[in-house]
Amino acid sequence: MEIMFEPLTAQNVDQARLLNAVLFPGLYQPRFYSEVSKSIGQVYDGFLVKQGSSTIGGIICRSDRDNGSCRLYIVTLGVLAPYRREGLGRQLLKRIEELASNHSALSLYLHVNIGNDEAVSFYTNSLFQIKERIPNYYRRTNPPDAFLLQKDLM
Numbered sequence: 001m002e003i004m005f006e007p008l009t010a011q012n013v014d015q016a017r018l019l020n021a022v023l024f025p026g027l028y029q030p031r032f033y034s035e036v037s038k039s040i041g042q043v044y045d046g047f048l049v050k051q052g053s054s055t056i057g058g059i060i061c062r063s064d065r066d067n068g069s070c071r072l073y074i075v076t077l078g079v080l081a082p083y084r085r086e087g088l089g090r091q092l093l094k095r096i097e098e099l100a101s102n103h104s105a106l107s108l109y110l111h112v113n114i115g116n117d118e119a120v121s122f123y124t125n126s127l128f129q130i131k132e133r134i135p136n137y138y139r140r141t142n143p144p145d146a147f148l149l150q151k152d153l154m
């Protein structure tokens with residue numbers, strides 16, 4: 001079945017919530033999605049990967065603006081396990097990089113658990129750099145440390 005990429009909207013944000021409940025159990029509460037839903041296109045943006053009516057992947061990012069400059073923070077990015085290593089994560093990232101270019105964003109950045117080897121390989125192979133290791137960033141995961149990863153765009 002054909003794979004399609006759909007922009008995140010207030011109408012499909014619930015599909016992102018259900019997807020992320022599988023990918024990141026217990027990490028994002030309903031109030032996060034109501035905040036996203038209220039500010040899509042202003043603060044939050046994203047895409048879903050659809051195969052027919054099933055949502056198999058997605059990305060949500062937030063624009064951080066400071067003194068006229070903009071950086072995009074990747075809040076969630078994930079693809080369901082059976083669909084990994086088919087280039088879908090890379091395509092989601094590409095769409096966010098296009099958005100970043102439209103916003104003249106200086107960089108993309110995110111936090112990732114230091115034990116998440118798949119994600120660290122994914123981002124470093126997509127030219128993100130490990131900028132910092134932040135001790136005890138996560139309260140409920142073991143190990144609790146995060147890497148701050150960043151890709152400069154300008």
Ligand SMILES: CC(C)(COP(=O)(O)OP(=O)(O)OC[C@H]1O[C@@H](n2cnc3c(N)ncnc32)[C@H](O)[C@@H]1OP(=O)(O)O)[C@@H](O)C(=O)NCCC(=O)NCCS
Nearest residue numbers: 076077078079084085086087088089090118119121122125
């Ligand atoms: C990280 C993640 C989004 C990657 O998605 P994906 O669709 O499998 O990634 P792609 O197929 O586009 O991979 C692109 C490149 O990243 C690297 N990569 C991806 N997964 C990898 C893995 N498990 N091991 C090593 N390298 C990997 C490879 O270089 C790959 O290119 P290649 O397949 O041509 O070698 C996916 O593993 C995932 O959803 N993980 C769970 C959620 C998560 O931890 N998200 C990150 C925190 S927000």
